[in-house]
Amino acid sequence: MKKFFALALTLAMTLSLAACGAKEQAPAASAPASAGNKVVKVGVYEPQTGDNGAGGKQEILGIEYAHYLYPTVEIGGETYDVKLEIVDNRTTPENGPSAAAELINRDVSIVLGSYGSGVSMAGGAVFSEAGMPALGTSCTNPQVTADCDVYFRLAFLDPFQGTVLANYAYNELGVDTAYTLAMLGSDYDQGLVYYFTEAFKALGGTVINEDFPEGSANFVSYVNNAKAAGAGVIFAPVSINYAQLIVEASAAQAYEGALLGSDTWDNNKVIEAATGEDIRAFVTTFYQEGGAPEFDSGIKEWLNANPDQLTNNGGNDMIAAVTAVGYDAYLTALEALKLAGSPDRAAVLKAMPSVSFEGVTGLIEFDSIGDAKRDGAFIKTANTVDGVWDFVKIQTVQ
Secondary structure (H helix, E strand, O other): OOOOOOOOOOEEEOOOHHHHOOOOOOOOOOOOOOOOOEEEEEEEEEOOOOOOHHHHHHHHHHHHHHHHHOOEEEEOOEEEEEEEEEEEOOOOOOOHHHHHHHHHHOOOOEEEOOOOHHHHHHHHHHHHHHOOOEEEOOOOOOHHHHOOOOEEEOOOOHHHHHHHHHHHHHHHOOOOEEEEEEEOOOHHHHHHHHHHHHHHHHOOOEEEEEEEOOOOOOOHHHHHHHHHOOOOEEEOOOOHHHHHHHHHHHHHOOOOOEEEEOHHHOOHHHHHHHOOOOOEEEEEEOOOOOOOHHHHHHHHHHHHOOHHHHHHOOOOOOOOHHHHHHHHHHHHHHHHHHHHOOOOHHHHHHHHHHOOEEEOOEEEOEOOOOOEOOOEEEEEEEEOOOOEEEEEEEEEEO
């Protein structure tokens, strides 16, 4: 079993977006899929319903766009058509094992997903028992990989993300009292709140923690609690639907502090809720539109060509960071299949640690635990006039 080792994370500011470095390389020409080719199956383990359904759909769009560009792969000197097997894990850990088992039954060679750490961990035991290589996309809880030998991941980890936000609040926003809000029972929410709280306290700040039950629809009282505590920021690493409600409640109660969101907030539905409101909101995320122009223009054209794809993206062609991560996940699967020289899942699992290429979100390589070698997070802020996310800075660790 992989072991998780806590990392001492020291933050340093870079000067410009160019510091992110890695950019998408021009895609090689792909042969069109042929009925005469062999078929290799790639599993997609993502939420399409439940609290994380909107984010899962955006992540799937990135995978589907990559598949559109690269419908075949050369394995062991033969051309294989790639078939996506998409299963809805319905957001919750309770549904994860059955969705994971369904992909095992469909005889896929590798699994991509999921959006959401809790459901990723829930599927991990099933994947491990079957020896199925799984590539986490935007799941950020350390235990996804630490407790599962077959899981790898592309996203940065929550200890880093929580520390980035704590330092940004304390050092850049000048806040010494923070209020956190998380859903009860959510591994993702609770983990990020823990890491944020530890980092913020270590800087000398004060933190007030509060939880809300699943299904909550009114956050006015929580916002008022933050105001009463004199909190300069509300940190709420919650799902997209709750983020919208918190934005609306903060605007309604004229909260003057800043809202801090994690990668789940990097969504067009959240920015729509903030547009026209007198609020400040900052998020950490994996990608900024404009970082890979060829990718950006290509996927926008692809999204606008199909009304269903546009709907699954939230109704417009704004590129979510999770879509870029989904795109890189598919390319990672192809690289692993090429290196394996076989669609056999054991061979693919053995090949995964050797994967190395430039994706749209940066250099794709894995450490000994199976985590991506990530040392930077994009910080963006809500432009409530234009209805877009504006780049603020890239936060790195040394």
